[in-house]
Amino acid sequence: MALTLACFLALLSIASLFVGVIDLSWSTLWTDPEALELIAVSRGPRTIAVVISGGALAVSGAIMQMLVRNRFVEPITAGTGQGAALGILIATLFAPTASVFVKMILASLTALAAGAGFLAIVHRLPPTQPLLVALVGLIYGGILGAAVIFVAYQADLLQYVEVWMNGEFSGVLQGRYELLWLVAFVAALAYLAADQFTIIGMGRTASVNLGLNYAQTMVLGLLAISIVTALTVVTVGLIPFVGLVVPNITARLAGDNLRRSLPLTAMTGAALVLLFDILGRVIRYPYEIPVGTVFGVVGAVLFLWLLNGSNRHVS
Numbered sequence: 001m002a003l004t005l006a007c008f009l010a011l012l013s014i015a016s017l018f019v020g021v022i023d024l025s026w027s028t029l030w031t032d033p034e035a036l037e038l039i040a041v042s043r044g045p046r047t048i049a050v051v052i053s054g055g056a057l058a059v060s061g062a063i064m065q066m067l068v069r070n071r072f073v074e075p076i077t078a079g080t081g082q083g084a085a086l087g088i089l090i091a092t093l094f095a096p097t098a099s100v101f102v103k104m105i106l107a108s109l110t111a112l113a114a115g116a117g118f119l120a121i122v123h124r125l126p127p128t129q130p131l132l133v134a135l136v137g138l139i140y141g142g143i144l145g146a147a148v149i150f151v152a153y154q155a156d157l158l159q160y161v162e163v164w165m166n167g168e169f170s171g172v173l174q175g176r177y178e179l180l181w182l183v184a185f186v187a188a189l190a191y192l193a194a195d196q197f198t199i200i201g202m203g204r205t206a207s208v209n210l211g212l213n214y215a216q217t218m219v220l221g222l223l224a225i226s227i228v229t230a231l232t233v234v235t236v237g238l239i240p241f242v243g244l245v246v247p248n249i250t251a252r253l254a255g256d257n258l259r260r261s262l263p264l265t266a267m268t269g270a271a272l273v274l275l276f277d278i279l280g281r282v283i284r285y286p287y288e289i290p291v292g293t294v295f296g297v298v299g300a301v302l303f304l305w306l307l308n309g310s311n312r313h314v315s
Helices: 002-017 026-031 033-068 080-094 100-122 130-154 158-165 179-192 194-200 204-209 214-235 242-254 258-282 291-314
Strands: none
Touching: 002 033, 002 258, 033 100, 033 179, 033 194, 033 214, 033 242, 033 258, 080 100, 080 130, 080 158, 080 214, 100 130, 100 214, 130 158, 179 194, 179 214, 179 258, 194 204, 194 214, 194 258, 204 214, 242 258, 242 291, 258 291
């Protein structure tokens, strides 16, 4: 499965380099210096950004599902993504000349606060109704998103906020995506704690009995989720459903052991986001449909399928 995913991702990455408004072929790569410049400045960074964003968002979704012990939540739709957007908006309002690094720090802090708030709410819900967690997550994220839009409307920044609320990669160029390497680094560090996240998915009592520092692992998971979400929103915007449907698909194929499933989750997330990014470029060629829109439509259908499959299994 891993080899198949790796080959599929490699083929999609190569295809991504040659799909766009400017015609590009293998022959021109060796004869036209401008073709190499196009790869280095635009197509290459875009492909790298898509792969890192898709893989990291899928990994953060899998970790969040373990933290809340529910398969129907993800950071982007459960408040963390909206919290990151709120942080960017606050930085724009009160420090418009702030650097990207400052916006990143503030977005990470607000995403962390939003994620902690969601966990606090979830732990008060009855464990016998898992679908209630997904519903509360959607409502919670919707309330935060509405607050962001309201503040942006009052400050005449609606058009600015739309850039962060709908993920797309058309603006990714050399020099404007390098923050995503930090996202990849955080996701790789999170993999080192994969066993702890697997144990925490068994619940607080079982985790403590097995000798796990429950509070420390929860904080570590929240930090990883917040940083990945914030940096992704700062760089490319919100891409919904990646952290929801991808971990569910890989869990059904590879089980709940994150040490084994996280690499598959990362490759699947990267491949799907890259596939839908390519589709967004060709559906209305030469215009582009944001990948957040394409994945939002397909992800919603997959989410309904997962809910239906879960209900059939329970009954």
